[in-house]
Amino acid sequence: xxxxxxxxxxxxxxxxxxxxxxxxxxxxxxxxxxxxxxxxxxxxxxxxxxxxxxxxxxxxxxxxxxxxxxxxxxxxxxxxxxxxxxxxxxxxxxxxxxxxxxxxxxxxxxxxxxxxxxxxxxxxxxxxxxxxxxxxxxxxxxxxxxxxxxxxxxxxxxxxxxxxxxxxxxxxxxxxxxxxxxxxxxxxxxxxxxxxxxxxxx
Amino acid sequence: xxxxxxxxxxxxxxxxxxxxxxxxxxxxxxxxxxxxxxxxxxxxxxxxxxxxxxxxxxxxxxxxxxxxxxxxxxxxxxxxxxxxxxxxxxxxxxxxxxxxxxxxxxxxxxxxxxxxxxxxxxxxxxxxxxxxxxxxxxxxxxxxxxxxxxxxxxxxxxxxxxxxxxxxxxxxxxxxxxxxxxxxxxxxxxxxxxxxxxxxxxxxxxxxxxxxxxxxxxxxxxxxxxxxxxxxxxxxxxxxxxxxxxxxxxxxxxxxxxxxxxxxxxxxxxxxxxxxxxxxxxxxxxxxxxxxxxxxxxxxxxxxxxxxxxxxxxxxxxxxxxxxxxxxxxxxxxxxxxxxxxxxxxxxxxxxxxxxxxxxxxxxxxxxxxxxxxxxxxxxxxxxxxxxxxxxxxxxxxxxxxxxxxxxxxxxxxxxxxxxxxxxxxxxxxxxxxxxxxxxxxxxxxxxxxxxxxxxxxx
Numbered sequence: 001x002x003x004x005x006x007x008x009x010x011x012x013x014x015x016x017x018x019x020x021x022x023x024x025x026x027x028x029x030x031x032x033x034x035x036x037x038x039x040x041x042x043x044x045x046x047x048x049x050x051x052x053x054x055x056x057x058x059x060x061x062x063x064x065x066x067x068x069x070x071x072x073x074x075x076x077x078x079x080x081x082x083x084x085x086x087x088x089x090x091x092x093x094x095x096x097x098x099x100x101x102x103x104x105x106x107x108x109x110x111x112x113x114x115x116x117x118x119x120x121x122x123x124x125x126x127x128x129x130x131x132x133x134x135x136x137x138x139x140x141x142x143x144x145x146x147x148x149x150x151x152x153x154x155x156x157x158x159x160x161x162x163x164x165x166x167x168x169x170x171x172x173x174x175x176x177x178x179x180x181x182x183x184x185x186x187x188x189x190x191x192x193x194x195x196x197x198x199x200x201x202x
Numbered sequence: 203x204x205x206x207x208x209x210x211x212x213x214x215x216x217x218x219x220x221x222x223x224x225x226x227x228x229x230x231x232x233x234x235x236x237x238x239x240x241x242x243x244x245x246x247x248x249x250x251x252x253x254x255x256x257x258x259x260x261x262x263x264x265x266x267x268x269x270x271x272x273x274x275x276x277x278x279x280x281x282x283x284x285x286x287x288x289x290x291x292x293x294x295x296x297x298x299x300x301x302x303x304x305x306x307x308x309x310x311x312x313x314x315x316x317x318x319x320x321x322x323x324x325x326x327x328x329x330x331x332x333x334x335x336x337x338x339x340x341x342x343x344x345x346x347x348x349x350x351x352x353x354x355x356x357x358x359x360x361x362x363x364x365x366x367x368x369x370x371x372x373x374x375x376x377x378x379x380x381x382x383x384x385x386x387x388x389x390x391x392x393x394x395x396x397x398x399x400x401x402x403x404x405x406x407x408x409x410x411x412x413x414x415x416x417x418x419x420x421x422x423x424x425x426x427x428x429x430x431x432x433x434x435x436x437x438x439x440x441x442x443x444x445x446x447x448x449x450x451x452x453x454x455x456x457x458x459x460x461x462x463x464x465x466x467x468x469x470x471x472x473x474x475x476x477x478x479x480x481x482x483x484x485x486x487x488x489x490x491x492x493x494x495x496x497x498x499x500x501x502x503x504x505x506x507x508x509x510x511x512x513x514x515x516x517x518x519x520x521x522x523x524x525x526x527x528x529x530x531x532x533x534x535x536x537x538x539x540x541x542x543x544x545x546x547x548x549x550x551x552x553x554x555x556x557x558x559x560x561x562x563x564x565x566x567x568x569x570x571x572x573x574x575x576x577x578x579x580x581x582x583x584x585x586x587x588x589x590x591x592x593x594x595x596x597x598x599x600x601x602x603x604x605x606x607x608x609x610x611x612x613x614x615x616x617x618x619x620x621x622x623x624x625x626x627x628x629x630x631x632x633x634x635x636x637x638x639x640x641x642x643x644x645x646x647x648x649x650x651x652x653x654x655x656x657x658x659x660x661x
Contacts, residue, residue, distance in 0.1 A: 048629050115349065180352055
């Protein structure tokens with residue numbers, strides 16, 4: 001059972017870059033762990049942008065800037081492209097983010113976030129741009145993400161947008177359930193399918 | 203009026219969850235050592251056994267060194283990950299091709315060449331390049347580790363139905379233009395998110411005329427346009443490739459299978475959510491200049507001005523390149539031939555054909571890494587090893603190698619590598635590495651000249 005998701009109101013960490021791929025979210029050399037060590041992955045989130053080659057902090061990177069913080073990451077379009085590594089979602093969750101807002105997500109990464117109870121919120125380009133502007137003007141401004149109502153609100157402007165999520169996944173997030181719970185309760189249906197479909201020698 | 207994708211997807215629906223995803227039956231699950239350990243760990247924590255272990259095939263490929271594979275892996279963390287896969291395979295009773303097993307190699311090279319990947323199948327793996335297998339006429343896509351666990355537990359996955367796209371490429375490819383160039387061209391046109399949300403079917407004269415290896419390269423790179431997967435309708439090329447392969451059906455089963463596979467094509471009146479047409483005459487040998495695979499150009503072109511975005515400027519800054527610069531003549535430090543994109547026999551034939559009678563440039567470090575032991579054996583059977591050795595190249599042992607540098611094959615910071623792999627992301631081939639993605643022919647041209655060279659000038 002995972003942490004249930006309801007309403008989150010938080011400050012944001014802005015990452016106004018496009019096409020942030022999962023190799024940047026967590027470089028491959030940190031994927032050698034054999035357990036779900038979320039803290040380890042979180043500590044290495046955006047590793048090569050966050051740390052210099054000598055291991056010291058890169059003060060220019062947003063995660064190292066103390067004026068930004070919170071449970072919401074706001075990123076440019078096409079977030080999470082490239083590799084399917086779920087380690088990227090573990091790193092985001094391990095760091096403490098519970099929501100990622102962008103105007104566009106790559107498919108596999110979006111699923112990985114959902115399967116780790118991190119909510120990907122798709123907003124319009126104009127909403128995203130205004131959000132980046134508002135955060136730049138006031139890093140302590142708040143955003144409310146309301147899963148039951150499927151709304152995201154920029155508290156600085158009061159503007160809201162509705163975001164999409166299918167009813168099944170919403171139910172899972174709000175109740176801390178995952179897909180495996182669902183699938184293993186459906187074994188009989190799977191066996192019936194197999195009995196009717198023997199296209200390949202199994 | 204169904205598309206090829208619809209026919210296969212629909213034949214695998216166990217149920218549709220109300221206002222939710224489809225529960226899709228999976229014929230094959232492939233696992234490698236990087237994205238599976240936490241899934242097996244989850245199975246143990248829940249006290250579950252694999253539901254259909256015979257349909258699951260595992261092999262290490264990402265961490266494997268490309269030399270001395272008969273000895274224990276020197277890097278303790280890599281060794282632990284590979285050993286963990288072996289133990290999980292044993293404990294859960296799934297198929298396992300370990301290091302030094304003649305069947306080992308990159309999972310996306312091994313599946314098709316062993317006949318494990320067949321037309322009409324649904325195939326998943328915790329790896330975005332699972333799209334490769336679509337070349338055989340399968341619905342194949344990459345998934346996360348939680349989803350790997352779903353399939354271990356139930357041989358099913360919950361998945362939203364993607365939209366369909368057909369990309370038709372008409373005409374005939376020019377001399378020196380390969381499947382890799384076609385893919386890099388499409389990425390340049392579509393960007394890395396142009397096909398997100400879609401499953402792509404590749405069609406047209408160019409695709410029909412591609413060899414199986416070429417189709418595998420094309421489908422491999424579907425994910426780099428954001429597509430969930432890519433596929434090619436099975437035809438005589440597919441059947442000829444598969445016949446007699448170890449795990450392909452035999453005898454009467456083969457006849458029955460081919461009869462079914464012949465039905466796997468989009469109906470004439472099939473409607474796609476999106477249709478795109480490209481002309482082969484517009485496609486030249488390609489090379490990338492940026493930090494995503496969509497940042498490519500014809501090798502004779504100059505780097506474009508870009509959109510003035512922070513992302514574009516950051517990319518060129520990382521690469522040490524400037525708008526307006528032509529890459530021809532640019533000094534190259536490393537050449538990498540291999541990966542699930544271009545580690546097949548045809549890629550080695552192409553590379554060898556160009557370097558034959560020439561010599562490796564002295565300042566270039568070249569890593570030639572077959573995609574599997576079967577490819578390695580073919581290289582030797584065809585005498586390509588001798589051609590390559592005479593030109594100053596050595597062949598390493600199979601694995602993912604420098605594609606993502608999880609083993610020792612890392613491109614040093616600041617160095618330029620012409621690479622036949624799939625991604626030029628920052629740090630992908632090692633921290634600070636600078637990747638220029640290109641075809642095996644372009645890689646060979648760089649390897650013998652020491653600079654970025656249009657391969658057509660050497661053919």
